[in-house]
Amino acid sequence: MNAPTPALVARPERLRLVGQRRQILAVMHQRLMLGMLVYAGIIAIIALRLIWLAAFGDHAGRKGGLVDLTPERSDIVDRDGQALARTIDAWTIGLQPSKVIGNKLDLAEKLAVLMPEKDAAAYLAMLRSGRNFYYLRRRAPPRLVSAINALGEPGLALEREPDRLYPQTSLAAHVVGFTDLDGKGNAGIERAFDERLRDPAQRGQPIVLSISSRVQQALEHELGNALATFSAIGAAGVVMDIHTGEVLAMTSLPQLNPNDAGDGTPEARFNRATLGVYELGSTFKPFTVAMAMDSGIIKSMGQIYPCPGVLNAYGHQIHDYHPFNRPCSVAEIMMESSNVGTAQIAGQLGKPRQEAFLRKMGFLDKVNVELKERGRTLTPGSRWGPFETMTVGFGHAIAVTPLHLATGYATLFNGGIYHPATLLKVDRNHPVGAGHRVFTEETSYKMRALLRLVVTKGTGKRADAPGYRIGGKTGTAQKLIGGRYSNSINVTSFAGVFPMDEPRYVIVAMLDEPKATPETFGFSTAGWNVAPVVSRTVSRIAPMLGVRPDMRREPNMAEVLPYVHEKAEH
Amino acid sequence: MSARGFGSVLSAGAVVGAALGFYLVSLRVASERAALEDVETRIALTQRDIRLLQTEIGTRGRLAQLERWNVKFIRLAAPNADQFVDGGFQLATLVAPRKTPAIEAPVVLAAASIPPSDNQSALTGDGAEAQPAPTPSRPVNEMMHVASYTVPQPKAAATAPAKPVVARAEALQGKAPAKTPPATKPIKTATSDPLAPLPGAGAKAKGSAPAASAVGANPKSKSKDSDD
Numbered sequence: 001m002n003a004p005t006p007a008l009v010a011r012p013e014r015l016r017l018v019g020q021r022r023q024i025l026a027v028m029h030q031r032l033m034l035g036m037l038v039y040a041g042i043i044a045i046i047a048l049r050l051i052w053l054a055a056f057g058d059h060a061g062r063k064g065g066l067v068d069l070t071p072e073r074s075d076i077v078d079r080d081g082q083a084l085a086r087t088i089d090a091w092t093i094g095l096q097p098s099k100v101i102g103n104k105l106d107l108a109e110k111l112a113v114l115m116p117e118k119d120a121a122a123y124l125a126m127l128r129s130g131r132n133f134y135y136l137r138r139r140a141p142p143r144l145v146s147a148i149n150a151l152g153e154p155g156l157a158l159e160r161e162p163d164r165l166y167p168q169t170s171l172a173a174h175v176v177g178f179t180d181l182d183g184k185g186n187a188g189i190e191r192a193f194d195e196r197l198r199d200p201a202q203r204g205q206p207i208v209l210s211i212s213s214r215v216q217q218a219l220e221h222e223l224g225n226a227l228a229t230f231s232a233i234g235a236a237g238v239v240m241d242i243h244t245g246e247v248l249a250m251t252s253l254p255q256l257n258p259n260d261a262g263d264g265t266p267e268a269r270f271n272r273a274t275l276g277v278y279e280l281g282s283t284f285k286p287f288t289v290a291m292a293m294d295s296g297i298i299k300s301m302g303q304i305y306p307c308p309g310v311l312n313a314y315g316h317q318i319h320d321y322h323p324f325n326r327p328c329s330v331a332e333i334m335m336e337s338s339n340v341g342t343a344q345i346a347g348q349l350g351k352p353r354q355e356a357f358l359r360k361m362g363f364l365d366k367v368n369v370e371l372k373e374r375g376r377t378l379t380p381g382s383r384w385g386p387f388e389t390m391t392v393g394f395g396h397a398i399a400v401t402p403l404h405l406a407t408g409y410a411t412l413f414n415g416g417i418y419h420p421a422t423l424l425k426v427d428r429n430h431p432v433g434a435g436h437r438v439f440t441e442e443t444s445y446k447m448r449a450l451l452r453l454v455v456t457k458g459t460g461k462r463a464d465a466p467g468y469r470i471g472g473k474t475g476t477a478q479k480l481i482g483g484r485y486s487n488s489i490n491v492t493s494f495a496g497v498f499p500m501d502e503p504r505y506v507i508v509a510m511l512d513e514p515k516a517t518p519e520t521f522g523f524s525t526a527g528w529n530v531a532p533v534v535s536r537t538v539s540r541i542a543p544m545l546g547v548r549p550d551m552r553r554e555p556n557m558a559e560v561l562p563y564v565h566e567k568a569e570h
Numbered sequence: 571m572s573a574r575g576f577g578s579v580l581s582a583g584a585v586v587g588a589a590l591g592f593y594l595v596s597l598r599v600a601s602e603r604a605a606l607e608d609v610e611t612r613i614a615l616t617q618r619d620i621r622l623l624q625t626e627i628g629t630r631g632r633l634a635q636l637e638r639w640n641v642k643f644i645r646l647a648a649p650n651a652d653q654f655v656d657g658g659f660q661l662a663t664l665v666a667p668r669k670t671p672a673i674e675a676p677v678v679l680a681a682a683s684i685p686p687s688d689n690q691s692a693l694t695g696d697g698a699e700a701q702p703a704p705t706p707s708r709p710v711n712e713m714m715h716v717a718s719y720t721v722p723q724p725k726a727a728a729t730a731p732a733k734p735v736v737a738r739a740e741a742l743q744g745k746a747p748a749k750t751p752p753a754t755k756p757i758k759t760a761t762s763d764p765l766a767p768l769p770g771a772g773a774k775a776k777g778s779a780p781a782a783s784a785v786g787a788n789p790k791s792k793s794k795d796s797d798d
Contacts, residue, residue, distance in 0.1 A: 055596050086625055167628040217633040467651025540648040549651035 072162040074196070074203035076176055076189055078213045079248075079425045083167050083206075084176050085190065085258075087183075090163035091145045093156065095134040097127050100155030104128065107153060111136070114147055127155075138181075139163050164190075170255040172216045174271040175209065175247075175371075175423060178258035186261070187269070189423065192370045208425040210246035215239055218540040219249045223509060226533045227253050230514035230524070236272035236402045237533075238508045239541065242410035242497065244426045245419035245433055247369070248505070248545070250403065252276075275373040277399040278510065281477030282337045282459075282526075283495040284395030286447060289334060290412055291357045292345045293443045301331045301450060302563035311340040314387035318343050321476075321525070322459075329563035334450050335458035337474065339394045346393025347386065354389055358398075360438045361411055361418055367403045368420035368433075375401050395475060402493070406508040409472075409495050413503040416444040449559040452500045456557075457564065463494055463531035465539040467549025472496025472507075472534065474526035479513065489513050492526035494534045499547055501555045509533045 076085035093115075100107060108123035115137060126134050136156075137144065148156055164179045177188020185194035189207065196202055223235045239249040252272040256264040270276065292298040307324035310317050322336045333341030346354065358364050366374040378399035380388040391397040403421055411418040416439030424430045451471035454460045459474045475493040478485040493510040497503045511530050520528040542549065640646055655661045 054593060054600075083625065083628055086621075088622060088625055165625060165629070167625055168632045169629075169634060171633055213633055217637060220634075221637050467654075539650065543649065543654075549654055551651055 070200070070204045072203075073164065073179075073183060073198055075206035076197075076209060077206045078172075078209050078211045078216075079246075080212065081208075082213050084172060084209065084211070084213070086165050086167060087162050088165050089160040090139040090165075091142065092135065092159045092161050093137040093140050093145065093148055094159065095126060095136050096155050096157055097129060097131060097134070098155070100127060100153060102153055102155075107151070107155075110151060114144060133157075139165075166258045168213060169259060170257045171213060171220065172209075172211050172249070172251070173256045173258045174252045174273065174373075175211055175250050176258060178256075178261035187271075187373065188371060192372050208427075210241075210248060210423055210425045211250070212248045212544070214544050215541045216249040216251065218544075219507075219509075219537050220251045220253070220255070222533045222537045222540070223251060223253055223511075224255075226509075226511060226514075226529060230511060230517060230520075230529045232511040232514040232529075234267070234270075234272050234276075234512035236276065236508075236510045236512075237537075238273055238402050238406040238506075239537075240406045240410055240421065240506045240508075242414040242503055242506050243419075243432075245407070245410065245421045246426050247403075247406075247421055247423050249541075250274075250423075271371070271373045272510070272512070273402050274367055274369060274371050275375045275401070277375045277378055277401050278491045278493070278512070279396055279399045279477040279480075280402075280405055280491070280493050280495075280510070281395040281475035282339075282342075283405055283473050283475035283493050283508075284393070284398070285334060285337065285342045286412060286451060286473055287357070287361070287408060288342050288346050288349065288354075288393040289330060289450065290439050290443050290447055291354060292349050293446065294357075294439050295349060295353055297348045298330055298345065300563075301446070301560045302329050304329055305333065305341045305344050307333070307338055307341050309340075311343055313343065313347070313390055314385070316387055318390065328565070331450060331453060331560040331563040332565060334473070335453050335564060337454075337459050342394040343390035346390045349389070349393070351384055351386070351389045354392060355384070357438065358392075360436065361408050362420070363398070363400055363404055363408060367401050367407065369403060370423050377401075377404070395477060402508050402510050405493070405495050406506050409497055409506040409508070411438050412447055413444060413497045413506065415441050446559055448497075448500050448503065448555040449557050451497065452555050452557065453560045453564070455496070459525075459527045460494065460496075460531050462527055463496055463534040465498075465535045465542070465549075467551050468538050468542045468547060469499040469501055469550075469554060470496050470534065470538055471498070471500035471503075471555070474531055476525040476527075488524070490524055490526075492524070492530045494526055494530045496534050496538070498538055498542060499550075499553070501553050504547065505542075505545060507534055507538060509537070 071087040073087045075083055075087070077083050104124060104127040108120045108127055111123045112118065112120035138161075140148075145158055149158060162183065164183060166173070166176065166178070173188075175188055177190035177192075178186055179190050180186050183198075185191040185197065189209065190197065193207060197207065219237045219239055223237045226232070227235045235251075235253040237249065237251050238247060240247050250273045252270070254265070254268045256268040261269070289298060304327045307320070307326060307328040309323035309325050310319055312318075318339050320336075320338050320340050322338070323340075324332070324336070324338060328336075328338065328341060330341075330345075332338070333345075355364070362368055364377055364379060366376055380392065380397050384392075388397050407418070407421050410421075416437055417435040418438050419435040420433040422430070422433060426432050448471060451473060452469065453471075454473055455464045455470050460472055463470055463472055463474070472495055475495070477491050477493075478487065479489045479491055480486075481489060491510065491512055492514055493508065495506070495508045497506050509530050511526075511533075514524050514529045516522045516524040516528075655664065
């Protein structure tokens with residue numbers, strides 16, 4: 001009984017073994033537990049995620065992006081909201097020669113039928129070349145796209161890409177400008193406001209221009225007719241609100257189609273209204289008279305100057321188109337556009353005052369407008385002596401843009417305050433540009449009758465539109481050809497304001513190198529070719545602009561009429 | 571005991587049911603949201619189409635195009651100063667009062683030689699110079715003018731144009747024929763005309779002789795279509 005039974009007494013090695021197994025078991029349990037916890041944790045995370053998605057998440061059918069209507073580039077609209085430039089999705093047809101699986105010869109022939117701008121051989125050459133991609137057609141019409149799609153060739157890629165479209169085609173092309181193939185602005189507003197047009201925060205809102213499409217169309221049409229009639233090489237026109245400086249219409253002919261700007265000639269791309277500078281001749285004379293009135297040199301429209309046929313000054317001769325050969329009043333000088341008389345007034349004014357006035361009117365700097373195509377004024381510069389002061393007085397030896405001239409007339413007739421021209425509509429978001437006084441209000445008032453006289457009795461008779469009280473000044477300047485002033489090649493212009501009894505709008509029209517026609521009796525001066533353009537344009541646009549024709553209203557002509565020498569009736 | 575045993579099951583069931591309910595609500599919300607988004611997408615697509623179409627219309631109807639049509643075909647010009655008026659009063663002064671056409675305007679039923687010269691203007695006058703005032707009291711039978719289109723027998727031909735017979739103006743206006751007792755009177759010529767058809771023949775327009783006799787014989791059947 002004392003002997004220990006081997007079964008009851010475990011041998012020490014066995015006991016160790018049991019201990020070890022227990023330890024191993026415990027470890028295994030721990031590991032299992034850990035694994036289970038990890039597993040449960042993952043499942044819990046998935047479950048929680050599912051619940052979260054079910055409660056707050058997006059559902060599978062959600063379509064993102066389509067709701068976004070913001071165009072790639074913001075629209076440009078006119079002052080009435082009519083679109084001048086828009087971005088639309090256009091179809092593009094591309095060719096990927098490496099992906100073509102059909103018979104290349106057949107495909108080339110079918111393409112030549114559908115798109116006849118290239119022949120089958122050219123298409124075959126494209127198909128056989130190793131290049132990855134060709135553009136076959138951009139801005140393809142839907143019918144062509146469906147026909148191409150019907151070919152069922154995987155090598156033909158049909159894609160939609162944003163494309164800039166100008167619905168009014170060439171209307172206001174030089175104002176709106178155009179973009180290149182990558183959608184970057186290359187001219188006009190497209191160029192000047194490129195950043196703003198592409199800014200994602202602002203491109204939902206269109207840029208509202210001050211241009212009025214209907215006024216623009218009338219101006220372009222009438223100028224275009226004159227361009228054709230008188231075989232001029234170019235023309236420019238501006239219509240402007242004299243109180244705000246808003247440009248209602250601005251054109252430069254020959255015109256450019258911005259939808260196909262690449263095909264435009266350099267001549268058509270050139271903006272004559274803001275980039276071209278011209279010696280605008282007699283249209284400068286009102287400025288000289290106004291400067292002299294402001295400086296106290298001219299005290300009355302009846303002030304008399306000697307007006308010989310030829311004025312000898314500083315070794316040069318100044319001629320008149322309609323020589324007086326008698327003493328003449330300021331009113332007559334303006335009425336008959338006398339160079340001799342204006343030169344004397346400018347001579348009295350002197351260079352310092354003339355230059356100061358011109359600088360205040362912005363005539364010595366680039367024209368102040370949003371566009372980047374702005375020409376530099378040409379002045380006599382260092383040679384600006386007494387004689388040049390005289391010639392600048394009647395618009396020679398100084399070259400400015402037509403828009404300069406319009407701004408100048410606006411300054412002269414809105415009460416004497418210069419406002420920079422603007423192509424953006426003036427409203428709450430875009431106030432009138434800061435102005436400064438150039439002429440006194442009295443001068444501005446007195447000039448009304450003077451310029452109305454030019455139209456009723458002087459050189460600008462053909463610019464009159466009955467009832468609209470146009471006042472203005474013709475200008476015929478000889479062109480510098482090879483360093484010499486030509487006798488036959490002119491730049492003719494007319495700068496006018498209407499209605500003259502309460503000026504609201506200024507219109508400037510210019511023809512570059514108009515030719516004489518039988519209807520003008522061989523004349524190629526402004527009174528014969530460009531003045532009728534103004535008359536017709538004003539008759540069309542004035543009712544649109546809210547100017548009522550009235551045969552009974554006139555500016556105060558008593559200021560000037562007593563000083564006009566009437567021809568005796570025979 | 572048993573209730574306590576099922577308690578946990580019930581509560582578990584309630585939790586599952588509630589969870590399921592919440593899930594269904596959430597599902598419902600999600601599906602509504604999806605439907606809403608579909609509508610929004612459709613609106614956006616439609617707006618895009620509208621924009622495209624507007625662009626196309628604008629391009630096709632661009633001002634330069636309209637101008638070209640105007641120059642070639644329509645030929646509208648800007649109004650000149652005289653065409654503007656100050657207001658309604660001035661507009662009214664421009665319009666001369668229009669003469670209202672006389673209600674009693676006589677109508678010639680057919681062409682025939684008309685001997686009397688004094689009432690010729692009243693008979694043939696068209697609206698503008700018709701002056702019904704001078705002959706208001708003239709008997710209707712004198713204004714009547716009968717046309718005879720075939721007059722083979724010289725005896726009848728002599729009598730037929732002599733007595734003109736004209737339909738009354740009221741008949742034109744579509745008044746009831748019962749109110750026109752004078753219409754029964756003027757049928758002297760019709761009875762004397764041997765060529766006249768029987769009374770009761772259908773009244774015809776264009777004032778042929780049979781029509782006149784029909785008028786006389788049967789005023790009730792007088793048709794209103796004796797126009798022209």
